Amino acid sequence: MPSTVLTKLDNLKTGMVVAKEVESNYGATFFTPGMIIDAEAIKRLKRLGVKSIVVYQEDIELKQEQLAPISERYEYKIDEMEGIFHSIEKGHKLDFQGVKDIVDELVKIEENEDIYTLLAKIYSADRYTYAHSLNVGLFSMMTGKWLKMPEKEVKLLTYAGFLHDIGKARIPNKILNKAGPLSNKEFNIMKRHTVYGYDLVKNCLFISEKVARAVLTHHERNNGTGYPLGLKGDQIPLYAKIIGIIDTYDAMSSDRIYQSHKVPFEVLDTLRKERDGSLDISLVNLIVEKLIYYFSGRKVELTNGKVGEVIFINPEKPLYPIIKVEGSFYDLYRSDLKIKDVII
Ligand SMILES: [Fe+2]
Numbered sequence: 250m251p252s253t254v255l256t257k258l259d260n261l262k263t264g265m266v267v268a269k270e271v272e273s274n275y276g277a278t279f280f281t282p283g284m285i286i287d288a289e290a291i292k293r294l295k296r297l298g299v300k301s302i303v304v305y306q307e308d309i310e311l312k313q314e315q316l317a318p319i320s321e322r323y324e325y326k327i328d329e330m331e332g333i334f335h336s337i338e339k340g341h342k343l344d345f346q347g348v349k350d351i352v353d354e355l356v357k358i359e360e361n362e363d364i365y366t367l368l369a370k371i372y373s374a375d376r377y378t379y380a381h382s383l384n385v386g387l388f389s390m391m392t393g394k395w396l397k398m399p400e401k402e403v404k405l406l407t408y409a410g411f412l413h414d415i416g417k418a419r420i421p422n423k424i425l426n427k428a429g430p431l432s433n434k435e436f437n438i439m440k441r442h443t444v445y446g447y448d449l450v451k452n453c454l455f456i457s458e459k460v461a462r463a464v465l466t467h468h469e470r471n472n473g474t475g476y477p478l479g480l481k482g483d484q485i486p487l488y489a490k491i492i493g494i495i496d497t498y499d500a501m502s503s504d505r506i507y508q509s510h511k512v513p514f515e516v517l518d519t520l521r522k523e524r525d526g527s528l529d530i531s532l533v534n535l536i537v538e539k540l541i542y543y544f545s546g547r548k549v550e551l552t553n554g555k556v557g558e559v560i561f562i563n564p565e566k567p568l569y570p571i572i573k574v575e576g577s578f579y580d581l582y583r584s585d586l587k588i589k590d591v592i593i
Contacts, residue, residue, distance in 0.1 A: 257301045258294055263287050269303035281359075289319050289363045297546040319358065323367050323383070326351050330379040330411075337418035343453045352407050355387050360394055365543040366593050369502065369513070375426065378417055381499055386411030388495045389488075392532075395539050408456060409463035409488045410495065416446030416464070440476050443468055463488035467496060470527035490529045494520065494536055497528070512588050513544060517567040538564045548592040551579075556592065 253268040263286055271280040271294070279297060280290070286304070294302065333347050358364070368384050389410025393403035417425055420442050424435045431439060447465035450456050466489035469475035471482055475493075485493075501516045511519070517537045523530070541562045549572065550556055557574035569582035579586060 252306045253303050254306050255301050256304050258291070258299060261286055261291055261294070261302070261304070263291070265304040267302060268305045271297075271299060271302055284359060284362075287319060289366070293363050293546075296548065319362055320367060320370070322354065326354060327376065327379050327383055330382055331376070334379060334415070334418045337415065337449065343412075343415065343449045343456075345453050345455045348408070348412065349455075351383070352386065352404065352411055355383075355407055355411070356390055356404060358387060358390070360391060363543075364388075364391065365513075365540075365547075365591075368499065369591065369593055377503060378414060378425070381496075381503065382411055382414055384499045385413055385492060385495050388499065389491055391539070392491050392495065392536060395535060405457055405460055406463075406488050406491065409460045409467075410492050412446065412450055412456075412460065413464055413467045413492050413496065414442060414446065415449055416442035416444065418449075419445040440468070443477050459486070459488065462486055463492060465489075467492040469493070471529055472526040474525075474527055490532055494528050494533055498536070512590055513540070514562075514568050514570065514588055517541070521565075521567065534564075537567060541567060544570070544591070550589045550592060552587045552589050 256265070265286045267280045267282055267284040267286065269282060270278050272278055279293070279299075280302070284290070329347060329351055333344050333351075336344055336347075364387065368388065370380075386407050387410075390403055390407040393406040398406065420439060424431065424438055427435065443465050447461050450461040450464050451458065463486055466475075466478065466480060466485055469478060469480040469485045469489060470493065471485065471490070473479050473481040475485075498516055498520060501511050501519065502513060503510050517540060520528070520533050521537055523533060541564055544559050544562060547559045548556055549559055551572065551574070555574050557572035557579065560571045560573050560578065562570040566582060569580070570588075572579045572581060572586075572588075581587065
C-alpha cells in the first residue's frame with residue numbers, strides 16, 4: 250500500500266491521487282479516494298475553502314490526456330459530436346464508433362468532478378444542439394449513477410441521452426435555428442426528430458433497441474401531452490422520463506436564439522413547481538436534490554452587484570439559498586435580493 254500524506258492546497262499538483270474523502274461541513278462528499286487531482290479539482294477545493302487534503306505519496310504515471318483539464322476534453326467531445334451530426338446531414342448512417350468513443354469518455358467522468366461547470370458553459374446558438382446533446386448524455390449518466398443502476402444500464406442510458414436529439418440532423422436548418430417561435434407547420438416538422446432519431450439508432454445494429462425507444466419517446470410526457478405517440482405514465486420508458494427532465498433543465502439553462510439562460514436556482518425551482526404532471530415528480534426531486542450539491546460553495550452575483558458564496562440550499566426552496574457576503578449571511582427567502590448569475 251502506498252503511504253499517504255496530508256498536503257496543503259498550495260502544494261497540491263495535478264496527477265496526485267486522493268487518499269481520504271473530502272467532506273463539506275454538512276457531510277456531503279466532494280472527493281473520494283482514488284480520484285486524480287486535475288486543475289479543475291484544485292480550483293474546486295479552493296472554492297470550497299479546503300486548506301489541505303490527504304493524498305497518496307507514490308507518483309502514479311498518467312497519460313497526458315488524462316491530465317488535460319476536464320473542460321478541455323469536454324470541448325473536444327462537442328467538436329466530435331458536431332462531426333457526427335454533419336455526417337448524418339450528408340445522408341450517412343450513424344457513426345457508431347464515433348458515438349462509442351464519446352460515451353466511453355463520458356462514463357469516465359466521476360460524480361465528484363465539477364460537472365456543473367461543464368453543464369453551465371454557454372455556447373453560441375449554432376453549437377447549441379451539439380453541446381446540449383453532450384450535456385444531456387453526461388447528466389443522464391449521472392442520474393443513472395444516482396439511481397444506482399447497474400453499469401450496463403448506465404451506459405445504455407448515456408447512449409440514449411447523448412443521442413436523444415440525433416434526429417435533428419434530418420430537420421432543415423431554417424427550422425432548427427429559427428430565431429423565434431415556430432409556426433404550427435414548422436413545429437410538426439420539428440416533432441419528427443423523434444422518429445428520425447429512432448430510425449437512425451435502430452438501424453445501427455450495435456446499439457440496443459432500448460436506446461432507440463428512449464430516443465423515440467423522450468418528448469412523451471407523464472400526463473399524455475407529449476409526442477409522437479401520446480404515451481402516459483408507465484407507458485413511457487424510464488430512460489425517456491429521465492431524459493425528458495434533463496432536456497428541460499438544460500434547455501432552460503442555455504442561451505437560445507430567442508431566450509437567454511435562466512440561473513440554475515430558478516431552473517430548479519421551475520422544475521420543482523412543475524404541477525401539470527408532465528414530468529415524473531419523484532425523478533425531478535432526486536435530480537434537484539443531487540444538483541443542489543454542485544451549487545454549494547459556488548460564487549454568485551446578487552442583484553445588488555455584490556458577490557457572495559452559496560452556504561446552504563433548502564431543496565424545498567432552491568430559489569432562496571443562504572448566501573455569505575463579506576462576512577454576513579443573507580437568507581434570500583427573507584430578502585429582496587436575488588441571484589443574478591453563477592460565477593464560473
Ligand atoms: Fe428532442
